[in-house]
Amino acid sequence: MVSTNWMGRFRMNRTSGLLIALMFLNLVALALNIGLGSVSISISDILGSLFGSEKVDNVLSGIVLEFRLPRGLTAMLAGAALSVSGLMMQTVFRNPLADPFVLGVNGGASLGVAIALLVLAPSGIALTQNLKFSGHILVVVAASVGAGAVLMILLAFARRVDVISLLILGLMISYGVGAIVSILIFYSMADRLQSFFNWSFGNFSSVTWSHFLVFAPSVVIGLVAVAPHVKSLDAFLLGERYASSMGVNVRRSRILILGSASLLAGVVTGFCGPIGFVGIAAPHFCRLLLKTPSHRILVPSAILFGSLISLIADLIAKAPGVEATLPLNAVTALIGAPVVIAALLKQRNLRRVFGG
Amino acid sequence: MIEERYVLEASGLSIGYFRGKNGHSLVAEDLNLKLRHGELVCLLGPNGAGKSTLIRTLAGLDKPLAGKIFMDGADVSTLVSRERARFGSVVLTDQAPSGMLTAYSIVALGRYPHTRWTGILSEYDRSRVEWALRVVDAESLSERQVGELSDGECQKVMIARALAQDAKVLFLDEPTAFLDLPRRVEIMRILRDLAQEEGLAVILSSHDLDLSVRCADELWLMNPAGIVVQGYPEDLALRRIIAQTFQSDEVNWDTDEGCFRLHRIPKRVASMEGKGSVALWTRRALARKGYRLGRVEDAELKVTITHLNGHPTWRARISDSWRSFDSLQSMFRWVESIS
Numbered sequence: 063m064v065s066t067n068w069m070g071r072f073r074m075n076r077t078s079g080l081l082i083a084l085m086f087l088n089l090v091a092l093a094l095n096i097g098l099g100s101v102s103i104s105i106s107d108i109l110g111s112l113f114g115s116e117k118v119d120n121v122l123s124g125i126v127l128e129f130r131l132p133r134g135l136t137a138m139l140a141g142a143a144l145s146v147s148g149l150m151m152q153t154v155f156r157n158p159l160a161d162p163f164v165l166g167v168n169g170g171a172s173l174g175v176a177i178a179l180l181v182l183a184p185s186g187i188a189l190t191q192n193l194k195f196s197g198h199i200l201v202v203v204a205a206s207v208g209a210g211a212v213l214m215i216l217l218a219f220a221r222r223v224d225v226i227s228l229l230i231l232g233l234m235i236s237y238g239v240g241a242i243v244s245i246l247i248f249y250s251m252a253d254r255l256q257s258f259f260n261w262s263f264g265n266f267s268s269v270t271w272s273h274f275l276v277f278a279p280s281v282v283i284g285l286v287a288v289a290p291h292v293k294s295l296d297a298f299l300l301g302e303r304y305a306s307s308m309g310v311n312v313r314r315s316r317i318l319i320l321g322s323a324s325l326l327a328g329v330v331t332g333f334c335g336p337i338g339f340v341g342i343a344a345p346h347f348c349r350l351l352l353k354t355p356s357h358r359i360l361v362p363s364a365i366l367f368g369s370l371i372s373l374i375a376d377l378i379a380k381a382p383g384v385e386a387t388l389p390l391n392a393v394t395a396l397i398g399a400p401v402v403i404a405a406l407l408k409q410r411n412l413r414r415v416f417g418g
Numbered sequence: 419m420i421e422e423r424y425v426l427e428a429s430g431l432s433i434g435y436f437r438g439k440n441g442h443s444l445v446a447e448d449l450n451l452k453l454r455h456g457e458l459v460c461l462l463g464p465n466g467a468g469k470s471t472l473i474r475t476l477a478g479l480d481k482p483l484a485g486k487i488f489m490d491g492a493d494v495s496t497l498v499s500r501e502r503a504r505f506g507s508v509v510l511t512d513q514a515p516s517g518m519l520t521a522y523s524i525v526a527l528g529r530y531p532h533t534r535w536t537g538i539l540s541e542y543d544r545s546r547v548e549w550a551l552r553v554v555d556a557e558s559l560s561e562r563q564v565g566e567l568s569d570g571e572c573q574k575v576m577i578a579r580a581l582a583q584d585a586k587v588l589f590l591d592e593p594t595a596f597l598d599l600p601r602r603v604e605i606m607r608i609l610r611d612l613a614q615e616e617g618l619a620v621i622l623s624s625h626d627l628d629l630s631v632r633c634a635d636e637l638w639l640m641n642p643a644g645i646v647v648q649g650y651p652e653d654l655a656l657r658r659i660i661a662q663t664f665q666s667d668e669v670n671w672d673t674d675e676g677c678f679r680l681h682r683i684p685k686r687v688a689s690m691e692g693k694g695s696v697a698l699w700t701r702r703a704l705a706r707k708g709y710r711l712g713r714v715e716d717a718e719l720k721v722t723i724t725h726l727n728g729h730p731t732w733r734a735r736i737s738d739s740w741r742s743f744d745s746l747q748s749m750f751r752w753v754e755s756i757s
Contacts, residue, residue: 292537293535296530299515300515300518300524301510301513301515303479303508303510303512304508306479306529306697307477307478307506307507307508308507308531309499309501309502309504311499354518355523356523373604
């Protein structure tokens with residue numbers, strides 16, 4: 063009997079089957095992401111470039127190694143990070159709609175980036191794509207600080223108000239922060255605005271290998287930091303008072319969990335721009351598919367699902383054959399919004415589906 | 419002198435809420451409370467007396483404003499949260515979650531202070547979860563989603579969760595609120611059995627005075643002034659402390675009858691002849707309709723109960739007119755029609 067799962071007896075086999083299927087789909091989506099684009103590349107050429115085969119044309123292997131591969135890996139990590147971040151926020155806030163975007167955390171990150179790019183950025187640095195290593199770190203730090211600040215505000219209120227008020231609060235923070243960003247934009251010069259707008263559309267292609275060296279470890283650290291909390295996240299499902307009665311150090315756990323949630327959301331937002339809906343849709347899919355509340359299973363599956371959704375969204379954004387990339391956050395919203403609506407209509411009561 | 423060992427002891431305890439930096443609002447102060455192994459204690463008091471605050475403070479969820487709480491002789495403030503969780507478990511009024519949680523997985527969460535960091539259940543943990551579900555008679559619910567359970571079933575699952583925590587004291591905040599009478603009795607029966615058979619100390623707050631007086635080993639009566647009186651239910655009834663605690667403009671607790679009585683000053687006088695349960699219920703109906711019993715000479719309504727072939731018959735007389743009825747309802751209809 064493989065029953066190490068506290069949900070029941072026979073679920074482990076089904077669960078591992080689903081997780082393996084998700085991994086396989088991720089590989090397929092990654093291959094498609096690398097293969098499709100303005101130039102289509104065959105699977106043998108992809109493998110050839112990856113393993114340094116002499117037979118592959120240098121231009122093709124350059125495209126694969128320098129552009130498509132980092133972009134695909136970035137999409138996977140970003141999706142995983144957003145999805146896990148959303149999962150943790152939904153559990154801790156006990157709210158099915160909590161995610162970095164809805165709760166205004168992305169708005170906070172935007173403000174941080176707007177201040178960094180429009181106010182602080184030293185003149186002479188061309189931003190985004192040509193950004194120097196240190197300049198990009200500035201964006202990431204700014205996004206994380208902005209995201210963290212909004213989360214702290216929400217946390218301060220989270221003890222006193224109910225979840226609906228908290229959502230409205232997040233919405234109001236988004237509006238307020240959006241207004242400040244608008245004012246900053248109003249007073250900014252055109253050349254700086256372009257880099258801010260490029261950032262705000264969201265895309266995975268801005269992360270080159272040199273950026274990837276910062277991006278990937280930050281995301282991996284954020285994801286690994288979740289591991290010690292899988293057990294307390296389960297306890298949070300019953301609410302903070304029950305969690306406390308079961309021996310969870312609620313205050314400490316809440317800060318650590320939401321801290322890693324804001325690190326994940328902040329890093330992704332800093333590097334790739336604000337990307338909505340992955341944080342809501344991916345954990346939601348996982349709960350429906352795996353039918354378990356256990357974060358020991360939900361966290362790994364949220365990683366795989368988030369990564370898969372991002373790869374698919376990026377595939378659509380690249381709209382094979384078209385030279386320009388569509389704004390990524392438009393694509394995720396177009397995929398994500400109907401998913402949430404469909405779930406609402408199908409389940410009637412969203413709380414049934416989520417852990418709310 | 420025998421030195422008694424208490425599983426839970428509070429001395430000089432002040433409870434309330436912290437407000438702002440230094441301010442607080444006091445609910446009750448200088449409470450000295452003792453709880454023994456194997457006892458079922460019901461905490462009673464009018465709304466707003468601070469029952470929930472007291473339960474949560476004793477359970478270690480809220481910080482006391484002053485004073486100390488000892489669990490098995492150890493000062494609670496020195497315990498780490500995991501040790502505290504192994505000492506006492508709670509059933510709160512907080513809304514139960516309704517996500518992808520089966521009854522089994524909720525109860526399994528009770529093993530939290532006993533499992534390692536992954537939360538994976540051992541063979542022993544699972545046997546305790548199954549035991550807890552069996553004790554509350556909820557084995558058949560284990561694969562059901564909590565969202566689909568009735569209030570009573572849900573409450574049983576939450577009690578099983580608290581039991582699975584293997585604590586020595588069970589704290590329950592209004593576990594029988596929102597339940598119908600059979601469910602309330604069932605929950606109280608389960609808790610009583612747990613205290614008597616498993617040696618658990620059980621403390622629950624309740625509004626159900628009648629059931630508490632019948633089931634509890636000890637009552638803690640909390641009045642709005644924040645004073646808590648401990649004692650045997652019957653002693654407290656005889657010393658009229660129950661009546662004092664629940665005194666209000668609307669109702670009072672009748673020490674002779676052992677139940678609440680609406681405060682309505684009866685304007686009219688009725689007389690009644692009869693015995694047994696028929697007389698009891700006739701008396702109640704007369705009281706409800708605003709009559710007090712008096713001598714036949716003073717009565718404006720005279721009722722005589724007779725039994726015909728085992729069926730009660732009421733003969734009512736107002737001044738010169740009289741009639742017989744086979745139900746109290748028809749009798750009072752007639753009384754109202756002529757007066």
